[in-house]
Amino acid sequence: MIKTLVLPCKAVNLPFINVRRLNKVKATGIKMELSITRPDDWHLHLRDGDLLQAVIPHSASHFGRGIIMPNLKPPIKTTHAAVAYRETILKALPANSDFTPLMTLYLTDTTSPEEIKLARESGVVYAVKLYPAGATTNSQDGVTDLFGKCLPVLEEMVKQNMPLLVHGEVTDPKVDIFDREKVFIDTVLRPLIERLPQLKVVMEHVTTEDAVRFVESCKEGFIAATVTPQHLVLNRNSIFQGGLQPHNYCLPVLKRETHRRAIVSAVTSGSKRFFLGTDSAPHERRKKECSCGCAGIYNALVALSIYAKVFEEAGALDKLEAFMSFNGPDFYGLPRNTSRIKLIKSPWKVPQSLSYASGEIIPMFAGETLEWLPSSV
Numbered sequence: 578m579i580k581t582l583v584l585p586c587k588a589v590n591l592p593f594i595n596v597r598r599l600n601k602v603k604a605t606g607i608k609m610e611l612s613i614t615r616p617d618d619w620h621l622h623l624r625d626g627d628l629l630q631a632v633i634p635h636s637a638s639h640f641g642r643g644i645i646m647p648n649l650k651p652p653i654k655t656t657h658a659a660v661a662y663r664e665t666i667l668k669a670l671p672a673n674s675d676f677t678p679l680m681t682l683y684l685t686d687t688t689s690p691e692e693i694k695l696a697r698e699s700g701v702v703y704a705v706k707l708y709p710a711g712a713t714t715n716s717q718d719g720v721t722d723l724f725g726k727c728l729p730v731l732e733e734m735v736k737q738n739m740p741l742l743v744h745g746e747v748t749d750p751k752v753d754i755f756d757r758e759k760v761f762i763d764t765v766l767r768p769l770i771e772r773l774p775q776l777k778v779v780m781e782h783v784t785t786e787d788a789v790r791f792v793e794s795c796k797e798g799f800i801a802a803t804v805t806p807q808h809l810v811l812n813r814n815s816i817f818q819g820g821l822q823p824h825n826y827c828l829p830v831l832k833r834e835t836h837r838r839a840i841v842s843a844v845t846s847g848s849k850r851f852f853l854g855t856d857s858a859p860h861e862r863r864k865k866e867c868s869c870g871c872a873g874i875y876n877a878l879v880a881l882s883i884y885a886k887v888f889e890e891a892g893a894l895d896k897l898e899a900f901m902s903f904n905g906p907d908f909y910g911l912p913r914n915t916s917r918i919k920l921i922k923s924p925w926k927v928p929q930s931l932s933y934a935s936g937e938i939i940p941m942f943a944g945e946t947l948e949w950l951p952s953s954v
């Protein structure tokens with residue numbers, strides 16, 4: 578159970594401000610409030626067991642839907658397992674929540690084309706996730722031979738209009754960790770879409786200018802990218818600021834400031850190719866603060882506040898709603914949400930930690946004060 582969560586959420590008598598009128602109101606100095614279509618999270622790790630119980634209220638209170646990552650132990654490799662995991666998630670939801678988990682399958686060298694047909698028929702699986710074997714948390718069972726063993730599956734995905742979600746890093750230890758995304762684009766992604774131009778691909782959690790340029794150069798509607806809060810506001814200095822900062826360690830690892838700026842420009846430009854995917858990835862504190870710490874940042878609490886801050890600072894708040902709530906469902910061919918949330922320009926303090934049965938989670942920006950408080954309408 579969460580003990581220390583103190584998300585403030587009472588917003589009274591603040592003037593309603595339509596996003597389109599925002600610039601005008603900003604000039605008058607009135608406290609701002611945005612009303613936007615409820616966002617979805619197109620890249621979310623919910624885990625299972627008591628960690629799932631601990632984190633799901635946070636995502637469910639802000640987001641309408643979430644693309645649920647399949648890198649559990651053991652991974653969600655079949656439609657059967659995805660259906661069961663979905664039931665577990667639905668049971669863990671707070672009462673009255675209408676959060677909808679959109680399930681994914683974990684691609685392996687032995688996934689069959691029949692499995693893709695089953696996934697499509699199930700009506701609950703929305704994508705297949707490619708983890709190059711060894712690239713990140715629980716990716717040991719991932720793909721070793723994409724163009725050989727996986728080709729029939731990828732061809733079936735084209736037929737079933739099933740998107741491939743890509744963890745875009747090569748795993749060759751000889752490749753510098755900061756170059757792994759670029760090398761993946763050059764050696765895997767570009768050849769893949771040349772071979773299967775009709776395959777829908779989401780390049781997950783983009784971290785480099787190279788990825789941004791690549792996605793922008795591809796055919797709109799076929800290749801898109803999710804963007805995390807951390808890759809918009811942190812650069813690689815944050816991992817080492819004043820000492821090693823394990824809670825800022827994620828994969829793909831944070832990059833140089835020039836890359837961060839390129840990602841900010843891309844998402845705030847209004848391009849439809851980029852949409853919200855938090856990659857919120859909780860790990861119990863001791864698994865982060867140890868001699869070989871896990872990669873992953875727990876950002877479900879703070880994600881909306883951070884996205885809003887980034888768009889505000891870029892003078893692009895009028896483009897925030899499309900990034901958060903339209904571009905994702907439009908790419909997936911799903912309806913946009915009809916309910917709304919509010920973002921109120923009001924300071925709130927992020928808890929230092931979140932306790933649950935097996936330990937604690939340290940959230941991104943623990944103990945810091947953020948602006949832009951999200952709340953349900």
Ligand SMILES: NC(=O)N[C@@H](CC(=O)O)C(=O)O
Nearest residue numbers: 622713714827828858872873
């Ligand atoms: N992003 C991370 O650093 N970690 C993710 C896996 C992933 O998406 O790479 C996790 O599951 O912990």
